[in-house]
Amino acid sequence: MSLIEVRDLSRxxxxxxxxxxxxxxxxxxxxxxxxxxxxDAGEMVGYIGPNGAGKSTTIKMLTGxxxxxxxxxxxxxxxxxxxxxxxxxxxxVVFGQRTSLWWDLPLRDSFELLRRIYxxxxxxxxxxxxxxVALLDxxxxxxxxxRQLSLxxxxxxxxxxxxxxxxxxxxxDEPTIGxxxxxxGRLREFLRALNHERGTTLMLTTHDLQDIEALCDxxxxxxxxxxxxxxxxxxxxxxxxxxxxLVVDLVDEAPAIxxxxxxxxxxxxxxxxxxxxxxxxxxxxxxxxxxxxxxxDLSIHEPAIEDVIRTLYGG
Amino acid sequence: MSGAFHAQLSLYAAIATRSxxxxxxxxAATLAGIFTNSVFGIILSFAYLALWEQNPSxxxxxxxxxxxxxxxxxxxLMTIALWSGGxxxxxxxxxxxxxxAVDLYRPVSVLGWYLAADLGRGLYHFATRGVAPxxxxxxxxxxxxxxxxxxxxxxxxxALAVVVSFAVRFLFAxxxxxxxxxxxPRVLLSVLATFFSxxxxxxxxxxxxxxxxxxxxxxxxxxxxxxxxxxxRHSGPDLLAAIGLQVAWAVLLLGACALVxxxxxxxxxxxxx
Numbered sequence: 001m002s003l004i005e006v007r008d009l010s011r012x013x014x015x016x017x018x019x020x021x022x023x024x025x026x027x028x029x030x031x032x033x034x035x036x037x038x039x040d041a042g043e044m045v046g047y048i049g050p051n052g053a054g055k056s057t058t059i060k061m062l063t064g065x066x067x068x069x070x071x072x073x074x075x076x077x078x079x080x081x082x083x084x085x086x087x088x089x090x091x092x093v094v095f096g097q098r099t100s101l102w103w104d105l106p107l108r109d110s111f112e113l114l115r116r117i118y119x120x121x122x123x124x125x126x127x128x129x130x131x132x133v134a135l136l137d138x139x140x141x142x143x144x145x146x147r148q149l150s151l152x153x154x155x156x157x158x159x160x161x162x163x164x165x166x167x168x169x170x171x172x173d174e175p176t177i178g179x180x181x182x183x184x185g186r187l188r189e190f191l192r193a194l195n196h197e198r199g200t201t202l203m204l205t206t207h208d209l210q211d212i213e214a215l216c217d218x219x220x221x222x223x224x225x226x227x228x229x230x231x232x233x234x235x236x237x238x239x240x241x242x243x244x245x246l247v248v249d250l251v252d253e254a255p256a257i258x259x260x261x262x263x264x265x266x267x268x269x270x271x272x273x274x275x276x277x278x279x280x281x282x283x284x285x286x287x288x289x290x291x292x293x294x295x296x297d298l299s300i301h302e303p304a305i306e307d308v309i310r311t312l313y314g315g
Numbered sequence: 316m317s318g319a320f321h322a323q324l325s326l327y328a329a330i331a332t333r334s335x336x337x338x339x340x341x342x343a344a345t346l347a348g349i350f351t352n353s354v355f356g357i358i359l360s361f362a363y364l365a366l367w368e369q370n371p372s373x374x375x376x377x378x379x380x381x382x383x384x385x386x387x388x389x390x391x392l393m394t395i396a397l398w399s400g401g402x403x404x405x406x407x408x409x410x411x412x413x414x415x416a417v418d419l420y421r422p423v424s425v426l427g428w429y430l431a432a433d434l435g436r437g438l439y440h441f442a443t444r445g446v447a448p449x450x451x452x453x454x455x456x457x458x459x460x461x462x463x464x465x466x467x468x469x470x471x472x473x474a475l476a477v478v479v480s481f482a483v484r485f486l487f488a489x490x491x492x493x494x495x496x497x498x499x500p501r502v503l504l505s506v507l508a509t510f511f512s513x514x515x516x517x518x519x520x521x522x523x524x525x526x527x528x529x530x531x532x533x534x535x536x537x538x539x540x541x542x543x544x545x546x547x548r549h550s551g552p553d554l555l556a557a558i559g560l561q562v563a564w565a566v567l568l569l570g571a572c573a574l575v576x577x578x579x580x581x582x583x584x585x586x587x588x
C-alpha cells in the first residue's frame with residue numbers, strides 16, 4: 001500500500017452570488033475534480049499548477065482540515081478528515097507564507113511548546129533539535145523572538161519546528177518564496193539530505209521550478225482540479241508540444257539549413273537554431289546537418305521546464 | 316490514559332504560562348491600563364455616590380457596597396476581556412488571515428488551546444489590572460471586604476467568569492469562519508456585554524422583567540455574580556446556586572464552541588493558501 005493514496009478525490013465549493021436585492025444564485029465551483037494519484041514512502045514529489053488549480057485544496061484534504069465532497073484520500077493508513085489529530089502526529093506542514101512559530105516567543109520556547117504538543121520523547125526531541133539546529137544553522141537564533149527573525153531565518157525555524165516529531169510526510173507549501181538565492185540553495189540541500197538520510201516523504205507545492213528541478217524525481221501537474229501530468233521530471237520534458245533546440249555554428253554564414261524533422265527558428269550570422277520535437281532523437285538530425293554543412297560546433301538545448309508546463313496549462 | 320491526561324494538562328499549563336508571560340512583557344501598557352481603570356473607577360464612584368445619595372438603598376446595595384461594586388467592575392473589565400484583548404482576538408484574526416490552518420494542523424484541541432491561553436492572560440490581568448486599581452479604590456473610598464467564604468467564592472466565580480466570557484467571545488470570533496471578518500459581531504458583543512454584565516449599572520437596578528432576564532443571561536456571570544459574591548449577597552446554598560449557574564453556562568457555551576468549531580472545519584474554507 002502506498003503512503004498516500006488519492007482516489008477520485010473531489011471538492012466543490014458553492015459560491016453564492018447576489019442577483020438583485022434579495023435573490024441569490026449559487027455557482028458550484030469544482031476546485032478538485034476526480035483527482036487520483038499515489039505516493040510511496042520516500043518519494044519527493046513536486047505538486048505544481050497555476051494559481052487556483054487546486055493545489056492548496058488538495059493539501060488541505062490530505063491533511064484533514066478540509067472534508068472532500070467526493071472520492072477518498074488515505075494518508076499513512078488514516079482517513080485525514082476523520083482522523084485529523086492522529087494524522088497530525090505523523091505529518092509535518094510548512095507554509096512559506098505562514099508560520100507555526102509563536103511571534104512573541106524565542107525559537108527555543110516555540111520548540112519546547114511543540115515538544116509538549118506532539119509529546120515527543122526527550123531523546124528524540126534532543127536528537128532532532130541538535131541535528132536540525134546544526135544543519136539549519138539556528139544555533140545563534142534560539143533565544144531570539146520569532147518576530148525579530150528575517151524571513152530566511154524564520155523559514156529555517158519553521159522547518160526545524162515541523163520536523164521535531166519525526167514526521168513521515170512533510171508537506172511544503174511554497175517553502176522558498178521570498179528567499180534569496182543562497183538561502184534557497186541551503187534549504188534545498190537540507191531537504192534533499194532529509195529525504196536521503198531519514199527517508200522522509202516530501203510533497204512540495206511551488207511556483208519556483210528550480211525547487212522542483214533540484215529536489216523532485218516526480219512531478220504531478222494539476223490544472224482545473226485534475227492531474228494533467230504525473231511522472232518523472234525527465235519525461236515531463238518530452239510531454240506535450242515541447243521541443244528541443246539544436247544550435248548549429250557553421251563555419252560560414254549560410255541560408256537556413258533544410259533538414260528533415262527540424263525547423264530553423266532563428267538565424268544569426270553563422271549560428272542557426274533548429275527546433276525539433278522533444279521526443280525525437282537528436283542523433284539522425286546531427287548526422288544530417290554534419291553531412292550537408294561545414295559545422296564548427298553543435299549544442300542541444302533542453303526545453304525550459306516553464307515552457308513545458310505552460311503547454312500543459314493550455315487546456 | 317492517566318498519563319495522556321497528565322500530558323494534556325501539562326501542555327495546557329505550558330500554554331497558559333506562555334500566554335501569561337507574553338502579556339507581562341508589555342509593562343507600559345499594563346501601567347497605562349491600571350491608570351485608566353483607576354480614573355474610571357474614581358469617576359464612576361462619584362457618580363454612584365451621587366446616585367445613592369438620592370436613593371440610599373438602590374438595588375438593595377448601600378452606598379459603600381455600590382462603590383465596591385464599581386471597583387470590582389473595573390478589576391474584572393480586563394480580566395474577563397470584556398471589550399477585547401483576549402485570545403479570541405487572535406482567533407478572529409487567524410481565521411481572517413487563514414493562519415488558523417496552522418492551529419488545525421496540530422494534534423491539540425483548538426478550543427482547549429485558546430481557552431488555556433485566555434486563562435493565562437486572565438490570570439495576568441487579574442493580578443495586575445485587577446488587583447492594583449482595587450487597592451487604589453480601597454485607599455480612596457474604603458471598600459467593603461469579603462468574608463473568607465465570600466473571598467474564596469469570589470475567586471472561583473472570577474475564574475468561571477473568564478471561562479464564560481471566553482466561550483461567548485469564542486462563538487462571536489468563530490463567526491469569522493462564515494462572515495470572513497468578525498469586527499461587526501465583536502462590536503455588537505461589547506455593547507451587549509457592557510450593558511448586561513453589570514459593568515455600567517448593577518443588574519439589580521434594572522426594572523422588573525428586564526432584571527430577571529439580565530440575571531439569567533451568561534453576561535451576568537461576568538461582573539454581577541462575582542461582585543454579589545464578594546459583597547456577601549450570595550451565601551450558603553445561594554452561593555452554590557450562583558456558582559452553579561456559572562458552571563452551567565460555562566459547560567453549555569463550551570459545548571456550543573466545540574460544535575461550531577466542528578461545523579466550521581467541515582464546511583468552511585480555511586482562507587488562503
